Amino acid sequence: MTDNTPDAPDITPGPEERRPEQAAAVSRRRLLGAVGAGAAVAGAAVGVGGTVLARGGSSDAGGSGSGGTAKAQIVAFRDSHQAGIATPSQDRLCFATFDVTPGTTKDDLAELLKTWTAAAEAMALGKQVPGDAGDLNTPPDDTGEAVGLAPGNLTITIGYGPSLFDGRFGLAGRRPSALKVLPHLPKDNLDPDNSGGDLCVQACADDPQVAFHAVRNLRRLAFGTLVPRWMELGFGRTSSTTPQQATPRNLMGFKDGTRNIDGTDAALMGQHVWIGEEEPQRWARGGSYLVSRKIQMRLEQWDRDRLGDQQDVFGRFKSTGAPLTGKTEFDAPDFHAKSGGEYVIPTGAHIRLAAHENNNGLRILRRGYSYTDGIDPETGDLLGGLFFIAFMKSPDQFVTLQRILGRHDLLNEYIQHIGSGVFVTPPGLAAGQDWSGQLFG
Numbered sequence: 522m523t524d525n526t527p528d529a530p531d532i533t534p535g536p537e538e539r540r541p542e543q544a545a546a547v548s549r550r551r552l553l554g555a556v557g558a559g560a561a562v563a564g565a566a567v568g569v570g571g572t573v574l575a576r577g578g579s580s581d582a583g584g585s586g587s588g589g590t591a592k593a594q595i596v597a598f599r600d601s602h603q604a605g606i607a608t609p610s611q612d613r614l615c616f617a618t619f620d621v622t623p624g625t626t627k628d629d630l631a632e633l634l635k636t637w638t639a640a641a642e643a644m645a646l647g648k649q650v651p652g653d654a655g656d657l658n659t660p661p662d663d664t665g666e667a668v669g670l671a672p673g674n675l676t677i678t679i680g681y682g683p684s685l686f687d688g689r690f691g692l693a694g695r696r697p698s699a700l701k702v703l704p705h706l707p708k709d710n711l712d713p714d715n716s717g718g719d720l721c722v723q724a725c726a727d728d729p730q731v732a733f734h735a736v737r738n739l740r741r742l743a744f745g746t747l748v749p750r751w752m753e754l755g756f757g758r759t760s761s762t763t764p765q766q767a768t769p770r771n772l773m774g775f776k777d778g779t780r781n782i783d784g785t786d787a788a789l790m791g792q793h794v795w796i797g798e799e800e801p802q803r804w805a806r807g808g809s810y811l812v813s814r815k816i817q818m819r820l821e822q823w824d825r826d827r828l829g830d831q832q833d834v835f836g837r838f839k840s841t842g843a844p845l846t847g848k849t850e851f852d853a854p855d856f857h858a859k860s861g862g863e864y865v866i867p868t869g870a871h872i873r874l875a876a877h878e879n880n881n882g883l884r885i886l887r888r889g890y891s892y893t894d895g896i897d898p899e900t901g902d903l904l905g906g907l908f909f910i911a912f913m914k915s916p917d918q919f920v921t922l923q924r925i926l927g928r929h930d931l932l933n934e935y936i937q938h939i940g941s942g943v944f945v946t947p948p949g950l951a952a953g954q955d956w957s958g959q960l961f962g
């Protein structure tokens with residue numbers, strides 16, 4: 522395990538720089554000085570950036586619980602697409618959205634995005650946010666709680682909400698064509714405190730502390746530029762994004778993700794998930810749209826429901842995950858099969874309504890997590906559900922599906938959509954590129 526860098530550029534702090542916002546600005550300058558944007562950042566990606574120091578995290582470093590070596594737990598930060606979409610879904614999520622503070626200029630935002638790139642790249646490599654940790658007169662550049670932990674396959678995926686392109690930062694002419702606030706959808710009961718945001722950060726890792734550390738440190742670097750809007754912690758991934766992963770179960774006890782898009786299937790990803798040539802904004806091609814929905818489950822009510830009803834709601838067997846017309850999990854559902862004059866998979870079953878066969882081939886990549894908000898102080902009920910995240914070529918894919926599900930899904934008796942967000946996630950970064958140059962051109 523190594524320490525933080527002792528030889529960052531000398532920036533002499535005045536006493537006022539100990540105030541958090543200004544100290545963070547100093548941290549940002551240091552980070553740029555220490556890691557640099559452009560080529561220096563690219564160097565860090567391949568492990569030759571001399572000032573980006575390892576946080577530790579070999580299997581004997583302790584604390585991670587996820588085992589394996591640091592090297593084995595690194596997901597490439599630079600690629601044609603951002604990590605955290607097609608890459609295997611990790612066990613934990615920390616998702617946050619932010620609003621730009623009034624008075625922030627285009628240059629402030631651009632500087633922050635450069636700084637975020639360098640910090641995110643360092644953290645994905647299992648290193649600390651770089652800077653001068655040895656200066657007793659300023660706060661350390663990294664908050665420290667991930668020291669000694671393995672990288673945990675951390676992925677940091679950034680997204681921009683429709684409001685970022687409203688003209689404050691000269692971005693109105695760069696708004697991707699499909700990026701609009703979602704329309705009101707059937708049975709929506711959305712809380713503004715769980716909805717929207719100028720920017721979002723999705724941090725996924727196999728260790729919850731690694732995911733939280735990533736968001737916390739990006740938030741810290743953004744002091745004075747962004748304010749957090751809402752945050753969600755997720756556990757128990759509710760989808761598989763590669764066939765190698767076993768299908769997990771959601772809080773209703775059902776296997777979830779059986780018929781998800783396979784993230785390694787380039788043809789399907791190109792057809793349904795990645796923004797392509799249809800998008801006039803060239804900078805967004807190779808990116809995707811992220812739709813988030815906080816969906817509360819009426820868990821106590823669900824737990825009192827008969828097994829037969831539960832299975833009819835989804836159209837699948839609870840034990841095996843097989844469709845009601847099949848025997849094993851990956852059997853194709855037969856939506857035409859009838860028994861006693863009735864469809865075996867009921868007309869209101871979730872999978873019948875959501876299946877691509879019944880929606881003109883429409884598909885999305887689901888990458889959600891379970892969440893809990895503890896106990897309802899009024900009823901004593903457990904509060905929890907699905908923090909639904911899905912990626913798609915256009916948010917219209919979600920809107921089309923949800924218009925159908927919101928009206929006819931048998932599941933509606935047990936759920937309520939209470940939060941919503943839509944963000945464009947830009948494509949991956951090439952060597953030497955950063956999020957600032959990519960967005961502002």
Ligand SMILES: C=CC1=C(C)c2cc3[nH]c(cc4nc(cc5[nH]c(cc1n2)c(C)c5CCC(=O)O)C(CCC(=O)O)=C4C)c(C)c3C=C
Pocket residue numbers: 771773775776777778779780781814816818835837871872873875876877884885906907909919922923926936
């Ligand atoms: C608008 C999109 C969807 C929302 C919202 C949604 C909510 C939701 N889903 C489950 C549990 C399951 N969903 C399953 C399948 C499934 N769900 C969607 C879309 C949305 N789900 C799709 C496109 C599919 C695939 C349908 C198919 O092709 O068969 C399943 C079955 C297993 C699987 O294939 O993943 C479960 C279980 C919950 C609990 C929920 C809201 C709380």
Ligand SMILES: [Fe+2]
Pocket residue numbers: 871875
């Ligand atoms: Fe679903």
